[in-house]
Amino acid sequence: RSIIIIHNTKVPHKQPVQIPILHTMRLHFNAYLATSLVISSSLYHVTADSTTTGIRGTRSASQTSSMEENLLTSNTRFLIPKERRLLPHEGVMRTIIIRVTDGEGKQPITDARRESDTWFGTHGLALAGNLNSLTGLYEQCSGGKLSFVPSTGPGVVDGVLELAVSQNMTGLHVSTAGQIARNEFNLLNQNLGIEFDNYSIICPDGVKGSGGLAQTRGNHQFYAGGADRSLELVMHEFGHTLGFHHSGLPNEGDYDDNSCMMGCCAGAQQMCFNAAKSWYSGWYTEGHVMMNHLSTPGQWGKVNLVGIDDYLRGVFGESNSFVANIGGGLFMVFNRKKGINSGVKAYGDEVVIVQQWGEGGRSKVLAHLANNESNRRVEFNRIQLYTDFDIAIEVCNIVFAPVVTGPQIDVTDGLATQSSTAAGAEATRAIDGNLDQSWLGGSVTHTSGDEEDLDPWWELSLVEAQQVQHVRIFNRNDCCGSRLNNAILELYNDEGELTYRHNLGAAEDIKEVRLGENYLVSRVKIQLLGYKVLSLAEVQLFAPSQLRQEPDYASVLVSISDGSGSQEAITCDSTMAPSISLSPSSSPTTSHTPTVYTAVPKDVVLLRDDVPCVFQSNPSQHPDRFKCTIQPTTASDEPGDYGNAPVGLKGKDGCLLFVSPVTWSWAGTAFVFESSASLEAINNCFAAGVLLSEMLVVTDSPTSAPFSSPTNNHSVTPSLVPSSAPTNILTVVPSLNPTVKSAIPDGVVLQRDNTPCISQVNPSNHPDRFKCMINPTTISSEPGTYDNDPVGLVGVNCIIYIRPVTWAWEGNAFIFQSMDSIEAINNCFAAGVVMSERRAIIPDDINLLRDNTPCIFQSNPSNHPDRFKCMLEPTAISSEPGTYNNDLLALRGLNGCVIDVRPVTWAWEGNAFIFQSVESLDVINDCFAAGVLISESEYGAAEDTLFG
Numbered sequence: 001r002s003i004i005i006i007h008n009t010k011v012p013h014k015q016p017v018q019i020p021i022l023h024t025m026r027l028h029f030n031a032y033l034a035t036s037l038v039i040s041s042s043l044y045h046v047t048a049d050s051t052t053t054g055i056r057g058t059r060s061a062s063q064t065s066s067m068e069e070n071l072l073t074s075n076t077r078f079l080i081p082k083e084r085r086l087l088p089h090e091g092v093m094r095t096i097i098i099r100v101t102d103g104e105g106k107q108p109i110t111d112a113r114r115e116s117d118t119w120f121g122t123h124g125l126a127l128a129g130n131l132n133s134l135t136g137l138y139e140q141c142s143g144g145k146l147s148f149v150p151s152t153g154p155g156v157v158d159g160v161l162e163l164a165v166s167q168n169m170t171g172l173h174v175s176t177a178g179q180i181a182r183n184e185f186n187l188l189n190q191n192l193g194i195e196f197d198n199y200s201i202i203c204p205d206g207v208k209g210s211g212g213l214a215q216t217r218g219n220h221q222f223y224a225g226g227a228d229r230s231l232e233l234v235m236h237e238f239g240h241t242l243g244f245h246h247s248g249l250p251n252e253g254d255y256d257d258n259s260c261m262m263g264c265c266a267g268a269q270q271m272c273f274n275a276a277k278s279w280y281s282g283w284y285t286e287g288h289v290m291m292n293h294l295s296t297p298g299q300w301g302k303v304n305l306v307g308i309d310d311y312l313r314g315v316f317g318e319s320n321s322f323v324a325n326i327g328g329g330l331f332m333v334f335n336r337k338k339g340i341n342s343g344v345k346a347y348g349d350e351v352v353i354v355q356q357w358g359e360g361g362r363s364k365v366l367a368h369l370a371n372n373e374s375n376r377r378v379e380f381n382r383i384q385l386y387t388d389f390d391i392a393i394e395v396c397n398i399v400f401a402p403v404v405t406g407p408q409i410d411v412t413d414g415l416a417t418q419s420s421t422a423a424g425a426e427a428t429r430a431i432d433g434n435l436d437q438s439w440l441g442g443s444v445t446h447t448s449g450d451e452e453d454l455d456p457w458w459e460l461s462l463v464e465a466q467q468v469q470h471v472r473i474f475n476r477n478d479c480c481g482s483r484l485n486n487a488i489l490e491l492y493n494d495e496g497e498l499t500y501r502h503n504l505g506a507a508e509d510i511k512e513v514r515l516g517e518n519y520l521v522s523r524v525k526i527q528l529l530g531y532k533v534l535s536l537a538e539v540q541l542f543a544p545s546q547l548r549q550e551p552d553y554a555s556v557l558v559s560i561s562d563g564s565g566s567q568e569a570i571t572c573d574s575t576m577a578p579s580i581s582l583s584p585s586s587s588p589t590t591s592h593t594p595t596v597y598t599a600v601p602k603d604v605v606l607l608r609d610d611v612p613c614v615f616q617s618n619p620s621q622h623p624d625r626f627k628c629t630i631q632p633t634t635a636s637d638e639p640g641d642y643g644n645a646p647v648g649l650k651g652k653d654g655c656l657l658f659v660s661p662v663t664w665s666w667a668g669t670a671f672v673f674e675s676s677a678s679l680e681a682i683n684n685c686f687a688a689g690v691l692l693s694e695m696l697v698v699t700d701s702p703t704s705a706p707f708s709s710p711t712n713n714h715s716v717t718p719s720l721v722p723s724s725a726p727t728n729i730l731t732v733v734p735s736l737n738p739t740v741k742s743a744i745p746d747g748v749v750l751q752r753d754n755t756p757c758i759s760q761v762n763p764s765n766h767p768d769r770f771k772c773m774i775n776p777t778t779i780s781s782e783p784g785t786y787d788n789d790p791v792g793l794v795g796v797n798c799i800i801y802i803r804p805v806t807w808a809w810e811g812n813a814f815i816f817q818s819m820d821s822i823e824a825i826n827n828c829f830a831a832g833v834v835m836s837e838r839r840a841i842i843p844d845d846i847n848l849l850r851d852n853t854p855c856i857f858q859s860n861p862s863n864h865p866d867r868f869k870c871m872l873e874p875t876a877i878s879s880e881p882g883t884y885n886n887d888l889l890a891l892r893g894l895n896g897c898v899i900d901v902r903p904v905t906w907a908w909e910g911n912a913f914i915f916q917s918v919e920s921l922d923v924i925n926d927c928f929a930a931g932v933l934i935s936e937s938e939y940g941a942a943e944d945t946l947f948g
Contacts, residue, residue, distance in 0.1 A: 090142075090282070093197040095119065096151035097160045100181045102169040106204040109226035115202060116158040118231055120150050122530045125485045130231045131269040131343075131506040136486040137235055139503045140340045141272035142283045143312045148238075153194035161185075161194070170206035175213055177203045178222030198241065202228050214240035216360060232268050235261050244277050247354065247363040257354070257365050258346030259335055270343030270506055272308055275331035276356035276363045278323045287311050287322025291558055294327065297389060300559035300570045302396070305351065307336020310551040314516020318759065318822030320551060326558055328385030329355040330366070332393070334554040340505060351395050351554050353378065371398040371554075377571075381563060390563040396555040396572035403512075406469055406545035415461040418534070420448040427458055430536040437509070437537040438478040449533035456534040457527040465494035465522040469544040471513040473504070473526070474537035481507050483533055489513060492523040518544045599647040599694060603634040604665050606649070606692035613686055615679045625662055626679070628671045628686050635668035642674060649692045650832060651685035654753055654775045693754070694832075743791045743837055747778035748808045750793070750835035757829055759822045769805055770822065772814045772829050779811040786817060792890075793835045795828035799888050799900070841889075841936065845876040846907050848891075848934035855928055857921045867904055868921070870913045870928050878906040884916060892937040893927035 097115050101107045108115075117123040121133030132140075135148040150159025165184050169177045178201045185201075203224040213222040214237040221237040228234060239262050247257035257263030260274035278284055291301050304320045311322040324332040330353055335341070337348030347368040356363035367378040377394040385391060411431050418427040425446035434443035447456040471489065475481050484507035491500035500519055504511055521541070528534050559570035600606065613628035623642050639661060646658040659673040666672055671692075675682065686692060744750065757772035767786050783804055790801045802816040809815055814835075818825060829835055842848065855870035865884050886902045893899065901915040908914055913934070917924065928934055 090145045091147075093146070093148045094151045094195060095148045095159060095198040095200065096153075096156065096194060096196045098163050098181060098185055098199060098201045099160060100169070100177070100201060100204050101162065101164045102177075102204045102206075103166045104168050104170065106170065106206050108202040108223075108228070109205050110202065110229050112157070112160040112162070115228055116150070116160050118228065118234060119148065119200070120159055120530075121486050122150070122158045123532075125482055128229075128231065131482070131485060132231065133486060134231060134234050134238065136503060136505065137231070137269070137272075138238070140312070140505050141308075142281070144501070144503070145283050148198065151194055151196040154192050156194060163188075169204055172207055174203055174207050174209035174211065174222050174224040177207045177224065178213065182220070198238075200228070200234075212237040214238070216240050216243055216245065230266070232261070232265055239273070239277075242281070243360050244273065244280075245360055245362045247274055247277070247356075247365070250364050250366065254362055257363065259344055259352055259365070259368075260363070262363070265345045268343050268345050270340055271345065272341060274354050274363060274365070275323050275333040275352060276354050276361075278308070278333065279325055279331050280359045284308075284311060284322050287316070287320075289321035289324045292325050292327030294391075294558060294560050295387070295389060297560050297562040297567060298570075300557060302555065302557050304553045304555050305332065305334035306551040306553045307334050307338065308341050309336060309339030310553075312340065313514055315514060315549050316551045316553075318826070320553055324556075324558075326353075326391065326393070328380065328387050328391060329357045330380070330385070330391065331356065331363075332556065334398075334552075334556075335368075336552050338552075342506075349398070351393075351398075351556055353393060355384075367393070369393065369395045369556075371395055390561045392557075392559045392561065392570070394557045394559075394572055396557055398552075398554045400552045401550035404545045404547045404549040406543040409466050409468070409541040409543055411460060411462060411539075411541055413463050416459070417461075418445060418447055418458040419456045420450070420453040422446045422448045422533075425535070430458060430539045431460060433538075435474060435538050437474055437476055439476065440478070443537060444476050445534070445536045447534045449531065451531065454531055455527060455529050456532055457525055458534055458536055458539075459526075460524040460539060462522050462524075465520050466541065467518050467544055468521040468541050469515055469518050470542035471515070471524070472538075472540040472542065473511040473513065474539070475507055475509055475511065476535045476537055477509050480533070480535065481509065483507070483528070483535055484511070486528070487534075488525075488527045488529070490525040490527070491515075491519050491521045492525070493520045494522040496523075514549055516549075599645070599661065601634075601636045601638055601664055604636050605631070605633045606665075606671055607631040607633070608686055608688055608690050608692065609669075610688040612688075613679065613682050623674065625672055625674050626659075626682055628673075628682070629669055630665065630671050632668050633665050635666075636664040637666060638664055647694060648832060649686075649694060650754070651692055652687045652690045655685040656751070656775075656832070657682065657685050743789075743804065745778070745780045745782055745807055748780050749775070749777045750807075750814055751775045751777070752829055752831055752833050752835065753812075754831040756831075757822065757825050767817065769815055769817050770802075770825055772816075772825070774808065774812055774814050776811050777808050779809075780807040781809060782807055791837060793829070793837060794887060795833050795835055796830045798828040799890060800825060800828045843876070843878050843880060843906055846878050847873070847875045848906075848913055849873040849875070850928055850930055850932050850934065851911075852930040854930075855921065855924050865916065867914055867916050868901075868924055870915075870924070870934075872907060872911050872913055874910055875907050877908075877910040879908060880906055890937040891928075892935050894929045894932050897927040898937045899924060899927050 097112075097119060099108050099112055099115070113123055114127040117125055117128040117133070118130065119134045121128075121136055125131070125133060139147050150156070153161075155161050163181060163185055165181060167180060169180070172180075181201050181203070197219065199220045201220065201222045203222060207224040209224050211223075211225065211227045212233055214220070218241050221234075221241065223234075223237075244262050246254035247260045247263040248254040249256040255263050257274060258265050258268075259271075260277060261268065261271060262273065262277060265271065272278070273281065279288065287306070289303050291303065294301055303324055305324065306316045306320045306322055308322065310316050316322075322333065326332060332351060332353045335344060335347050335350055335352045337344050347365075349370075351369040352365060353367045353369070354363045355366050366380070366384075369376055369378060377392065379390060379392045381390050382388060412433060414431060416427040416431050421427070423446055425444060427445055429443045429445045432443055434441065436443045438444070445458060447453055447458075449456070468491065473484075473489075475484050484504065487504045487507070489500070489502050489504055490498055493499050500515060502513065504513065524539065524541070526534070526536065526539070557570070557572050561567055561569070607630055609629050609631050611629045613626055616625050616627055618624060625642075640663065642660070642662060644660045644662070646660055648656055648658050650656050657675060657677050659675045661671075661673050663670070663672040751774055753773045753775050755773045757770055760769050760771055762768060769786075784806065786803070786805060788803045788805075790803055792799050792801050800818060800820050802818045805815040805817060807814060849872055851871045851873050853871045855868055858867050858869055860866060867884075881903060882905065884902070884904060886904070888900050888902060890898050890900050899917060899919050901917045903915050905912070905914040
């Protein structure tokens with residue numbers, strides 16, 4: 001027999017190309033070996049020279065050949081595919097298992113009911129003896145995006161079809177036997193009309209090759225020698241049909257990655273795929289983080305990775321990711337060993353880095369890092385990565401968050417029902433408050449399990465709808481606990497709408513289901529699929545906790561070096577400010593990662609004691625100053641002089657004062673500073689017992705104070721200031737242009753409080769939006785609608801474009817729409833920042849149409865700051881704004897690229913655009929190319945996470 005590859009449907013299959021079997025896979029499972037063969041072709045079939053017999057009669061070889069010709073263009077429900085599948089695979093895939101009996105009456109080793117149980121869990125996994133089913137594992141690993149269900153049709157029972165062929169298959173290889181069966185089924189299925197997306201052929205006993213065979217990106221697998229008994233092997237082979245190749249270790253075989261289903265693994269029935277396979281699957285796109293633009297020595301990025309279980313349960317924040325694409329073919333995950341990944345066979349609770357080139361490539365585990373000194377850092381050289389730089393990866397910390405649970409909801413007055421009842425074990429037993437999990441305790445429910453009770457269920461209807469964050473399910477524990485494998489939990493709201501559905505996976509003694517967010521629940525349903533028995537000891541509901549359940553995560557640093565060893569290594573303890581990406585992007589995320597200037601020294605805590613602050617006039621011939629005594633803390637005499645850069649400090653009730661520090665903690669008990677505020681204002685804001693916290697101030701370098709220090713003739717009692725707010729605003733806040741009408745309503749001050757902004761998905765059936773809490777201000781419900789005109793707001797050295805919904809709801813909440821990520825928004829609209837409207841605009845009569853000369857960089861021209869100059873086609877003359885360090889403005893160039901600039905002169909002499917930018921000259925010339933019309937962008941340039 002020969003395997004024939006048809007590379008393109010336009011090539012006649014009468015011109016076959018013979019290829020050898022590519023490779024085999026060996027796995028230990030139970031007491032036997034399994035072999036896997038991957039054929040990376042798009043189409044193939046096997047010619048047969050013998051008469052074949054099917055369940056609907058016999059056909060000669062000549063008849064078979066003629067009908068195969070027709071099949072190449074027949075309905076796609078038949079087996080020969082016309083084109084390869086493409087990732088990602090999502091949806092419900094109909095699957096048929098074809099059990100083959102040969103001419104001598106030999107059948108597969110495994111019976112049909114067990115096969116159906118392994119694939120679909122149709123018999124409660126009792127026959128398969130597994131913790132999960134194929135479809136259960138894929139449903140859980142994909143977060144419900146991919147499922148396999150039994151095909152239906154003539155002769156199909158629980159997804160299994162019995163197929164008889166006339167040929168003796170003893171001694172044939174699994175690939176040959178499988179092809180014969182496949183061709184026979186193709187012919188018969190023209191009459192049967194069974195529709196499917198995937199099929200599995202189980203060969204009879206006596207066929208050579210105890211293992212499985214699958215076509216990468218195909219739609220089928222062949223099994224022999226009892227290999228179909230192994231859930232792990234079946235999961236692996238189906239992975240090939242999804243386009244996943246093997247995963248191993250460097251300089252070893254392709255099957256040694258014991259953290260991934262494409263590398264192993266006997267007994268791994270609660271495990272998914274490694275970082276590369278996870279990335280390319282398309283199942284976790286909300287958890288993707290791109291770090292592959294780090295490419296310049298000295299750059300670094302930090303990312304917090306959560307495990308797959310927390311990600312799929314929604315227990316993660318906007319600052320977390322699941323899988324990182326680092327570049328150089330490297331992918332990285334935190335291999336947290338819990339939940340769906342609790343059965344992982346290697347590198348549990350470690351950060352695992354794999355390398356894979358391309359979507360369908362083999363992957364290799366290059367490193368696994370832990371939170372200890374001996375194994376927390378790895379370095380890859382450019383030869384390994386095929387790059388011009390080296391990459392270092394270091395685990396900074398691994399955090400296991402404490403479990404948070406809210407108050408229990410009393411459900412004893414609810415209505416409990418179930419699909420059937422056996423032995424008097426009523427549904428009410430699951431809400432009677434009795435936590436006895438044994439049958440003899442008289443508090444376990446039990447359905448009949450007979451033919452009349454397909455897909456048994458238990459339901460609880462609440463008297464009133466309740467907000468629920470956590471569900472706890474007590475299983476029967478004296479026997480039969482596996483009955484709850486792959487149970488489905490559903491929650492319905494007060495309008496009867498299904499709002500939550502989750503496959504619970506492997507049964508546990510007590511199953512904790514943390515919903516990830518709050519759900520309004522009026523009805524709870526727990527259901528099994530198939531003819532099964534459903535037993536529950538107790539079901540408890542818990543209200544939202546005041547504390548948010550935090551995810552477990554690994555904080556990981558990725559840094560770039562030139563490999564020379566001459567530059568200082570970047571480590572987790574590095575205090576470098578994040579650097580700027582050198583590549584413009586049209587992605588609508590925040591312009592640049594801010595450089596945060598933190599003034600208060602580490603370990604100094606400015607907790608006021610109960611003594612009032614005092615004003616000191618010309619103390620020991622020093623300038624006037626204030627002194628506030630504080631609770632004992634770390635001593636610091638920094639900065640030790642006068643006239644320093646101002647620092648915004650928040651005090652009582654969120655008030656804000658700007659001060660110029662003189663000594664942060666003299667002798668560990670006194671905070672000495674200069675300020676233009678009055679003593680009364682200072683004592684009101686820096687009141688007894690208040691913790692003074694720093695407002696995030698962003699600056700390229702500390703500047704002099706924007707106000708004058710107290711003079712020697714300052715009065716002993718400063719004049720009163722009507723507000724505790726500073727009389728002078730920091731220069732990082734853009735100045736207002738009075739000729740432009742402000743979008744922000746009069747009296748509304750968008751000063752952020754110290755809580756993070758949040759994302760609200762479909763709140764009360766409204767469009768998705770963001771909410772940032774602000775310090776109390778004038779109430780404004782304007783504009784009160786969605787999809788309004790965009791407004792550019794300046795935050796922490798960045799601009800974000802938003803569409804306002806409500807400027808100051810109840811005077812303390814700014815609600816808006818934005819295309820930026822929540823991480824970008826929290827970086828830009830950080831705690832304490834005053835958000836102001838972006839006013840820099842291109843003058844009306846100026847056209848920034850580039851001529852055909854390159855832009856140039858001017859270093860210190862005529863003692864001015866460094867800048868860029870791009871020549872323009874003649875336009876109106878404009879010397880505005882005429883100064884440096886102006887507000888950031890996002891400009892769009894070639895192919896939608898975006899660069900943030902600070903304009904100096906819009907059109908000097910009508911033909912030169914002069915500006916400041918952090919981008920390189922190459923990037924500017926690529927974006928502001930010859931002949932391009934530079935226009936104002938609605939969105940700033942992009943950063944995905946904190947990069948350095």
